[in-house]
Amino acid sequence: MxxxxxxxxxxxxxxxxxxxxxxxxxxxxxxxxxxxxxxxxxxxxxxxxxxxxxxxxxxxxxxxxxxxxxxxxxxxxxxxxxxxxxxxxxxxxxxxxxxxxxxxxxxxxxxxxxxxxxxxxxxxxxxxxxxxxxxxxxxxxxxxxxxxxxxxxxxxxxxxxxxxxxxxxxxxxxxxxxxxxxxxxxxxxxxxxxxxxxxxxxxxxxxxxxxxxxxxxxxxxxxxxxxxxxxxxxxxxxxxxxxxxxxxxxxxxxxxxxxxxxxxxxxxxxxxxxxxxxxxxLVSVGQTVRPLSRLDLLAPRRPDIGPQQLPVNKSAVEAGVARADDRYRLHIDGPHPHTLTLAELTALPQHTVALPIACVEGWSATAHWTGVPIPDLLALVGAPAGSRLRVESAQRGGLYRAAVWPAAHCHDPRSLLALRLNGAELDLDHGFPCRVIAPNLPGVMQTKWVDRLVVLP
Structure with a gap:
């Protein structure tokens, strides 16, 4: 042998x-x-x-x-x-x-x-x-x-x-x-x-x-x-x-x-x-390391270029999403379902946090987000402790139109249904009227143009 x-x-x-x-x-x-x-x-x-x-x-x-x-x-x-x-x-x-x-x-x-x-x-x-x-x-x-x-x-x-x-x-x-x-x-x-x-x-x-x-x-x-x-x-x-x-x-x-x-x-x-x-x-890592962004010759994104000085991967036009009007409603499915208008969302207690968007393509950028904490919305519909959340977008196509969040992120007070970016109303390309933002998650899971939240066991 x-x-x-x-x-x-x-x-x-x-x-x-x-x-x-x-x-x-x-x-x-x-x-x-x-x-x-x-x-x-x-x-x-x-x-x-x-x-x-x-x-x-x-x-x-x-x-x-x-x-x-x-x-x-x-x-x-x-x-x-x-x-x-x-x-x-x-x-x-x-x-x-x-x-x-x-x-x-x-x-x-x-x-x-x-x-x-x-x-x-x-x-x-x-x-x-x-x-x-x-x-x-x-x-x-x-x-x-x-x-x-x-x-x-x-x-x-x-x-x-x-x-x-x-x-x-x-x-x-x-x-x-x-x-x-x-x-x-x-x-x-x-x-x-x-x-x-x-x-x-x-x-x-x-x-x-x-x-x-x-x-x-x-x-x-x-x-x-x-x-x-x-x-x-x-x-x-x-x-x-x-x-x-x-x-x-x-x-x-x-x-x-x-x-x-x-x-x-x-x-x-x-x-x-x-x-x-x-x-x-050196000429590509600037998309992650902000001080080197001006040397960013090979990377396709710079962390300070885009609507409201923040890059986007997919625009509203590419996603086929039009600007929401007064008929916009956010549906929250849970033990006690709720439907909220944009005015009602704005009237809820707001928090501001500094969180990065970090995309799988390697670029990342920190911004200040203002919105309703996700734990508050879960409490509003009576979600039990340890619940997860499926976030669905008004974008009807695409493999990432919905994302399921782990329980740790759903109950973190820094996780927001964001309505404002760097003090201004969200640009349509950043998800107007609202998007989700959470610490330590990929950008593809920070869903834009949110129209439904579904509480999961």
Missing amino acids: TRLWTADPISLLPGPLRNRASAIGALVRDRLPRFGSPLRSTRLTSWLGIALAVTFSVCFVTGLTSHLIQHPPSWFAWPSAPTQLYRITQGVHVATGIATVPILLAKLWSVYPKLFEWPPVRSIAHLLSRLSVFVLIGAGLAQVTTGILNIARWYPPMPFFFTVAHHWLAWVAIGALLVHIAVQLPTVRAALARAPSPHPATDQPAPPVADRDRPASPVASDQPALAAATNRPEPPVDGTDQPGPATAPGGRDRAEAAGTGPAMQRRGLLGAVGAAVGVVT
Whole structure:
């Protein structure tokens, strides 16, 4: 069983088939693109892989948190305090996802030649390792791409519901990452345990020599071209078989001493990747960190631009909502249902709180909201302690026209049915005549244009 697990599949073939497969493989290998670079090394790839594992893990944990808040299972409970918690977790999620882009591109560049190595499968263990790599690459690229499209709110390229697809792809990506870590951990530990090598070839595994120790075949004697290809030694996978000035005898040490050899250049490459991460973070994190908002070149929202100096994702026109007239009524369904006019809502005791809107796209902004505390409305209809609340919008379409609030938020005195924003009547795009606002909830659950509240057990 152990031999089958680690054996080269070609070696298990009968003699004539084994030789023919080896000869064909040699021809295919010689025609593969190499895209060589002296900067590639196992050590460089290991450092990039560690950075990628960190960013993927952070994105997975924070993204899963956001998903559980919006689609909570029975065992999950999300608190209403601290007020800024969701703002932080989702801001970290989006900022880390954007910072992943240069790391992922550098990682793919560093392993690109290995994607074309021959033979493509050397054993069952090698097959599983390669499958995990391709699944990880596909899922990682899909996650980053769809995440950026969602940040930009550009949905035509995604003919699926982003939230569900992003959630399940995250599980695929993290599963493939764990398999890849388990397979590559010995290689990574060995690469990082030794001092950096100035020569890329010492950091690369020795390339297999085609048909070594294999008997000659009548097929090879009948086909000279195949025989020649079979006996030709395989060049390094990264194409560094042609020595340059830095790798020529005597020149390598001089290049390293001058700080221009491959090892120093690899450090420079890592530094360039780190600088790219810093730049993309600096020009996008301003949508969450207000002092950096003027540097917000890549993010689609600035926290101080929009109606009443507050951004909106969906306008009233996009939602198909017209301005309410004097016939507006708020329906509250509970043990003792009530229907309230806008004038009656305005006559109820009003409170003002400072709360952020924190959206899944990563932007957030704090504003002062004035309105009727949600606990007062629950008491008005005789809702029992621990009740939850379904908030329904006058917007008749869309997956987020209604939201169910956890009990902790329903009974928090800072949760409001807001009628005013920053001291002024709500703009229509912000939900006139009223919207809900609560601490530590995603923006998609802060429903606008509210026309019904339903008390749930």
